[in-house]
Amino acid sequence: MNESEGNVEQGGQAAEALAAAETGALSGGQPGAAPAQTVVVDSAVAQAGPARAAFAIAFALAGWAVPGLGHALLGRWGRALGFFFAVAGLALTGTLLRGLLFDMHSEDPFARIGFYAQAASGVFYLLARYLESAGPDLSRAAGEFGTRFLATAGIVNLLSMLDAFEIARGRRN
Numbered sequence: 677m678n679e680s681e682g683n684v685e686q687g688g689q690a691a692e693a694l695a696a697a698e699t700g701a702l703s704g705g706q707p708g709a710a711p712a713q714t715v716v717v718d719s720a721v722a723q724a725g726p727a728r729a730a731f732a733i734a735f736a737l738a739g740w741a742v743p744g745l746g747h748a749l750l751g752r753w754g755r756a757l758g759f760f761f762a763v764a765g766l767a768l769t770g771t772l773l774r775g776l777l778f779d780m781h782s783e784d785p786f787a788r789i790g791f792y793a794q795a796a797s798g799v800f801y802l803l804a805r806y807l808e809s810a811g812p813d814l815s816r817a818a819g820e821f822g823t824r825f826l827a828t829a830g831i832v833n834l835l836s837m838l839d840a841f842e843i844a845r846g847r848r849n
Contacts, residue, residue: 728844728845728846729845731844732840732841732842732844732845733841735749735750735840735841735843735844736837736838736840736841736844737837738840739759739798739833739836739837739840740796740798740833740837741798741799742760742798742799743759743760743762743763743764743797743798743799743800743832743833743836744756744757744758744759744760744763744836746836746837746840746841746844747759747836747839747840747843750840750843750844752843755836755839759832759833759836759839762832763797763798763800763829763832763833763836764800764829766797766825766826766828766829766832767797767800767801767803767804767825767826767829768800769822769825770804770821770822770823770824770825770826770827770828770829771803771804771807771808771822771826772822773819773821773822773825774808774819774822775819775820775821775822775823775824775825775826776819776822776823776826777794777801777804777805777808777826778790778791778794779791780795790823790827792830793827793830793831794826794827794829794830795830796830796831796833796834796837797826797829797830797832797833798833800829800833801826801830804826
């Protein structure tokens, strides 16, 4: 028995114990209790786990670089276009409102969190950085709203990345 078969067998035993606990079969073996259900794990699926995880990470990283690309590579064109246009709309609106782009080397921890949120929008962060020649306009409320739009674009793209990762792992449809 190789290591992967042992892991599958242990996973099967854990699933049997969980099923037994849910049905009450482990509660003293009372007569009339439902028998434990056996869960069969396909060895091909168990062996494809590390390869599938590597591809899932690649799809998530592609989705970070270009919003929606992870879904497009998975053949989910509706979601790909939806996420692309959502992130693009938020990021471009924030850029046009002249929102503040946070600096990566800030001493303020909240500004650093803001940088991570904005940088998560991928290529649109680089585009906003390129178009920010006039600098932020925080003298008006529009500049503050622009900053929030830029950060929201990154958060929406993070959700897109997680969704692409979960679909590639087979946990979502």
